[in-house]
Amino acid sequence: MRTKLKKDKVNIITLGCSKNLVDSEVLSGQLAAADVNVEHESKKLDHNIVVVNTCGFIDKAKEESINTILEQVELKKRGKLDKVYVTGCLSERYKQNLEDEIPEVDAFFGTMELPFLLRKFDVDYKAELVGERLLSTPNHYAYLKISEGCNRTCSFCAIPLMRGKHVSRSIESLVNEAKNLVQRGVKEIMLIAQELTYYGLDIYKKRELPKLLHALADIPGLEWIRLHYAYPSKFPMEIIDAMKERENICNYLDMPLQHASNKMLHAMKRQITREEMEDIIGEIKYKIPGICLRTTLIAGFPKETKDDVEELKTFLKKIEFDRVGIFTYSHEENTTAYDLADDVPSEIKEQRAQEIMEVQQEISFMKNEEKIGKTFKVIIDKKEAGRYLGRTEFDSVEVDNEVIVHSKTKLLPGDFVNVKITSAFDYDLEGELVN
Known part of the structure; x- marks a missing residue:
């Protein structure tokens, strides 16, 4: 174990569905309120503790969860991490098996065991913080x-x-x-x-x-x-x-x-x-x-x-x-x-x-x-490769169509704009800003 010279920093990795994402945001909010340095899906690799929030829904999801745990355990073995904690659906369902198979993990927690997970950080669960999530979405x-x-x-x-x-x-x-x-x-x-x-x-x-x-x-x-x-x-x-x-x-x-x-x-x-x-x-x-x-x-x-x-x-x-x-x-x-x-x-x-x-x-x-030539209210999600990407009310995040928006006017994430559709693809639309 390396000697710790600085304050703990926690990185939360979330696998699976949006419901898991909310659980991670709630965990982040509880930790942050207790002055624990926490990030979600951090790419900076400047953390020393990892919490893997797993999915156990189907075989592919379970495989991804186990691979992610093993990757973090390997980092711990190489002295890059001090602690690896695992929570979520896979941990709820297979806790005993996982403890036997991957003993390098410091602790496994079920889906309803947030207070016990928080105690590992000397943090008490605060019911009054419900809703004080640290958003991992835009x-x-x-x-x-x-x-x-x-x-x-x-x-x-x-x-x-x-x-x-x-x-x-x-x-x-x-x-x-x-x-x-x-x-x-x-x-x-x-x-x-x-x-x-x-x-x-x-x-x-x-x-x-x-x-x-x-x-x-x-x-x-x-x-x-x-x-x-x-x-x-x-x-x-x-x-x-x-x-x-x-x-x-x-x-x-x-x-x-x-x-x-x-x-x-x-x-x-x-x-x-x-x-x-x-x-x-x-x-x-x-x-x-x-x-x-x-x-x-x-x-x-x-x-x-x-x-x-x-x-x-x-x-x-x-x-x-x-x-x-x-x-x-x-x-x-x-x-x-x-x-x-x-x-x-x-x-x-x-x-x-x-x-x-x-x-x-x-x-x-x-x-x-059928949407070509029609105008739709679109929410702008991001700018990518010089063009804006948004969604109509008929499109949810990540799982549905996107609208490629061409605009000379600067747009920001969260802006609502009217877009006239000019082209259609199998799963996406393209259009121009309408004033």
Whole structure:
């Protein structure tokens, strides 16, 4: 161990989803409030302590998390680091295995063990600091986690094993945090949860996402509110009513469907049929004709056949989602699907995922072409290679389209501008500033 000549500096590395990112921001806020020097994803390599916030969602994510831990352990062995701590979903799920396999890590913590992690820095968890996050995103947008955990029993999903049962935060605490974020320059908030539509059932005894949306929409200066991860079964249409009534709730909904074959939906324990999904989507589009619908799918679930894949492709062509993401099935222990044989070879899973995305690519290009000549409100995210990159209300950060904006006027991140679309690509748009 090298002799420490200066004060500790902590670097937090975050893997996985936006919910993990928020957890890292909360950790940063607690440390900073206690006068601990902390950064997120620092490239300067001037820190002596690392916290790796891991993901345990699917095989690829687990592999990335383990590789990252091993990289940090190697730095510790070479005397470049004093301490390596590990937290997050992988640590929650496989703590004992990880302690046995990677003993060089100083301590492992689960998803609910923030107070114990803080004690390693002689810091007490302060409940009054909830909302005092150190943002790792650009200042103009932020994620707002409205609940933790999930009560759904999807057969493929290990999230309840890592995050526990659904626990909603109060409307008051969320409004206060959102106001705090807006005061710091945030103009767009993305609501995230394992399952948005369940919000409020535990603490208010009824679904209260619409009430929360109206309360957030009342905050002056909050220009865009975006909804991620809504479960389709028994979807509360009041959410769409709130979206329609409030101008600053984006006409955007992320609704992971996972499949469209009834056989697969039943095996996945999704509590919904293809026909019911079509009815829900039809009603949503009827209420808000221009809404952007994003979904996520799984390719290669056990016993999936070519016919199931063809049915899914037919469904995509019929519904014409604006955005689609796809995962290949990951065989997760302690899920109910783990009892099934993982009988679709990995190369077939990849091939099917590619086939499905080729269908979506055509739909995406067609929808983008329809936007040529039209003018959209765009938020500027950054300047890159001499041009500005932004998004419309129909595009979320990192997962959706970008708009390449040509402007002789200087623009800043967080600026809202009107852009006339001049060119369309498979997944991006290009346009010119309109005064």
